[in-house]
Amino acid sequence: MHIGKVAAAGFVLIVLWVGCFSLPANAHHSYAMYDGSVYRVFTGVIVRIIPNAAHFEIHFVPLNEKRDALVRDDKGEPVIWVVQMESAAQALQDGITRESFPQGTVFSMGIHPLRDGKPGGDRGKSGLFQCPKGSVPKPGMHCDSVPSHKSFGAGVLPKETAKPSR
């Protein structure tokens, strides 16, 4: 009986703690434009972290399958993808900052792509992995396969459900 009361009190405390201190999502728009049934997994290079967007954003250029060149469009310009992340507070708590992800950082993550085929998506529940500075994964591999990689936040790289078109 006594143990039951303690357990119940503990459960209440946990609920209160989660309620009080978990970070709000602060969603500013619907996610209907993302295809939540599809994951694409990228290894790419950071162009910019945007911490003060309505949602935290990562702008990056994917690397090719050989991991030795940027993916470019028909005019030879790098194809920049925009990833909608979680709230800025959550991303920062996971250690994703302008300092930890400077321009040129190689990283891997999965995203639910935009339904209209434009280069963008949302992170979903994908893990995020950073390659050690100066290193890239082997062809076709991702940063979670590179020794001494770093992970940011929970999750693993999801299984890709659609191949990148380029």
Next chain:
Amino acid sequence: MTVVRMTTTVTVLSLMIVGMASLASAQLQPPEFRGLRGAPFPAMNPPPDVRSYGEGPAWDGKPPDGIQPLAVDLFTTKDFYKDRELWKDPRYWRCNAPRQIADMRSGGAGSSTADPRIGSKPPVSARWGDCKMDWPRENIVSPYAFKTAKDHYQALMADAKSRGGPTKHSYETMPKWDGAYGEYAPDGRRVWNYSRANQVPTMLSLLTPEYQQRMVQQIYHEGVDAAHQWSASYCWPEGFMRQWATGPKPSRIIVTPEIVTFMGSGSGNMWRIVHLNRDFPLGSDVPQWYGDTIGFWDGDALITWTANIQGWNQHSSWEWSDKLETIEILTPAHDAAGKFLGIDWETIIYDPEALAQPVRILWHRNYQQSWTAAGRVGWAECTRPLYPINGFANHVAPGQVIPYRVPDMSDRPWAKIWEEFFEKNMQRPKQELNLGFK
């Protein structure tokens, strides 16, 4: 009877003049703490605007007497990037202040004119400013030896501590600054950051080479192409430095023992909170449009340090970087009878990326009325912007369909418009994205 009336009139006028002189002398003269704050200005502050040299079509392109025009200047060049050496010569700008150049085709923000200073054959007929007018650079650069805002703040704190401070005010003792404020502009004179009081080379001398080029790019496209990319036109944020120009200013103040709040509204909203007796960081590492501010009271003076500011742009003037930080010292000014006139507001600006050395602004916010007497504080929610059409900010009627390139708000969107539409034949120094891969 007539003599009595005249005597009375003269006496009243004399008293008014004496009163006005007394009022004026009480402002913009904060107490000096040598090497720390309140350093006097070598010349009249705020400065007068640079005048136009002659009004009317007869002055189109006509230089002032005794001035030999350059063979190539801003209004005749094919590529301003190639003219970097000429940027240092006021004649390259026809002796106009930056804001005069921005207003070449208008009567200023919000007004058109039938006699634009760009003249009858734009842009070569642009009129000249007064080459003899220029507020000395010595008035702008910081008179203090500090290299960083942090060092300056710590020295101000140490000074306050040496005198028993910082002061911890209660509701009963805290300065009664709550109310509405205006800008003190004696004889219409405004602080230098309006970019009306200086020759362009003097302003450029305050900047690092990269930021010099950025300012020149802006002045050229405003003056020559009339392609103003003002933030408020597009419902873009105004940004921190616009407080000291025509952006939203600190026009309302609220004081409590824990915080001091500055608020203002106009082309956007400005809301800054001074967190008293706190240390950085105040929150997560997310740049704030008006920064994070901490501060303390030193008697009745408020001393603040602002950091974590979003880098941005102010039209007709200089851009700043994410590294910009400020020290602000707010000191109350009173008349001879002890009446509160307002606040002498000294700001020292540190930006090692944009500024060649720290600079300073001293202005006065004159107390106007209490919160009870003042009207409501408006909240400007920008919903009806102009749109960039072929590089020009234009009105677009509802229902029209226009091509629209999504701007990269983190990469000088104003400049991208100029570069796309107006710089095709110019040799702009390459700034390609280098991610370390081919």
